[in-house]
Amino acid sequence: MTAQSAQRWGSTLDSVVVYAQGAVCRRLARGSAAPDGRVRVTGLPRSLDPGSLRARVLSAPGVRVTEARVEVEAEPRGTGTPDESRREFERLSDEYAAAQGHRDRQLSLIEEVRALHPVAPARRREDPYRSTPVDAWLELADFVDERLTGLRNRLAEAEEALRNVEHDLTVAADRLDRATTDAPSAHVETEVCAVLVLDGTGDAEVELELEYGVPGAVWVPAYRLAYRQGDGSGRLVLRASVAQRTGEDWTGVRIALATADLRRRTDLPRLRSIRIGRSQPVPTPSGWREPPAGLVDLFSGYDAAGPGPATTAAPAPSAAPVAVGAGFASAGAAGGSASGPVPPPPPPLPGYGGPSAPQGFGPAPEVFGGGTPALAPPAGVPQGRRPRTGSRSFAGAPAAMAPAASDRSAPPPPPAPAAGPPQPSGAELDYAALVLCGPDEQGGRRGRLFPDSPFDPVAAEYRRRAEAVAALSLPGQAVRPRESAGSFDHRFDATARADIPSDGTWHTVTVGEIPVGLRTEYLCVPSVEQTVFATLVLSNATDQALLAGPVEVTVDDDFLLTAALPTLAPGGVRRVGLGPAEGIRVTRRTNLHESTSGLRNNTTVLDHRVHVELANRLARPVTVEVRERVPVTSEPDVRIEERADWTAPDEGTGPDRHAPGTRVWRRDLPAGATAAFDGGYEIRIPTGKALAGGNRRS
Known part of the structure; x- marks a missing residue:
């Protein structure tokens, strides 16, 4: 199909789903197809993955897409093109x-x-000494x-x-x-097209949807939290930093963000049955046929005509075997040339080659270049189960011939693979992409169909530049979504369309607002540091997880700080630290009294007393949580007796997991109020368990 035989439709980028690495783009095209149903949809990027192209009809019942492939058109740029x-x-x-x-x-x-x-002139022995010309020097x-x-x-x-x-x-x-990579190159303008074949078009107008995957797109979540003191809720706005270098600018597109891996496998595993016996299930026919017998005879006249004009291509090795049916004819083993007449092939093996194979030629030794030589089945073997054998040439001898019995140094023939029909690959079954090799091909390729998969250095360079986006340095406190999502995948759809140029830098996109529950609590651990810290307790009441990332906290319309938001699962509750609270003071004093008890004073008693004072100097009531610690022991003879009104918190999980022996006081303090906490514990250690010279007071 040529460019003149198909109608050209323009397309517009409608939506993009950005994954953890890579993106899936969706384009829309509309028009009336030709009677033969061939359409070329233009506007695709150069870095797209050709194997990811998908097309379907949206608004024409009865019309379907029967073929879709990617083609690249190139033409010199005009002199007036701005760059x-x-x-x-x-x-x-x-x-x-x-x-x-x-x-x-x-x-x-x-x-x-x-x-x-x-440089003074050379002086001969008989010449007198000359005076130095100082002026010249x-x-x-x-x-x-x-x-x-x-x-x-x-x-x-x-x-x-x-x-x-x-x-x-x-x-x-x-x-x-x-600069954006959407602009064409310096001298050649390339255009990627999707070549489609439609069935049942008629005269109706058809709307098409094209989907394709592109590398070079990454994103990380970011948040903006705004709340007012005293309120039980706040506004958490989900934003995303997106960078892409896919080769096309995303202008006015709907953006969706997903945490899944775009390159993961999506095909379902298929468990096949194990059968014992001769009766086996009939394989599904693939439409593949073996090349005809005697295919090499088509090039006898071409070989007999002698070598063609000299070319810059490297000549083929003189001893390279040329596959001919069940054996090989070495072009240079007997001193002949590759362009001379081909000697007659060796006789067929006993029991192989039927009467329909002229001159002992069996089926072609290669199946589209990817299979192994297939010989005619021996007597008694059904036609549907042909044995296959490998082909290997040594010293110009036929590959299918066994070495002589007297030649002890010859290697044994390779083991034959399992009997059965050849299994062509998916590329060999793509008949529209197969190319017929010409008479100059060597190694049994001429006259046969092979998949046409030339290496495209331009496309490889585009993909390499696109994948370099994954190495961008992340914004402060940002976490990649694949790391914070864990074992689950989430998708977030933006509420408005956005513009993201293909320049490989971070661009901020507002996704939407997420309702969260908020309350402010104050936490202090005076045994470690006598400072009260303000915290926000966030509760996620939605059905989507909040991924880890930076959050800009705004209190009463004043920017406070940028904190790190941990991953918050649906229904989860986590704390976000806001730093020290200067308006609340805490003081801690301890007292230790050591004594003995027991009938013979054989038990050491360490009496620890803790006194904590809080002072609220803020203009609003606050809730303060004071954490203390009590020693823990694994010795049954060592006893610890607590004397306080504190409580043991829940164990918690992950970062909220409390250390063993943690105790908590919680108190609501009005504005300007103070509070005092008294606690303590006794440690009773038998004399036999005491450490000689050890520090028992801490």
């Missing part, structure tokens, strides 16, 4: 090269002038000094100009590197 960034970079590159050459010329001139020095020294002074001044000017041009070139290179 200011690249043109400026090339101009500065030329100026830099010229300035560097001018500087190098000045350096070479300085070295030449510096090398000037007087001084004139030469003055000339060298004057010349070097001027050259050094020019060198300083050249180096200054070189530094200026180098700075401008660095700025232009950075601007070109950060």
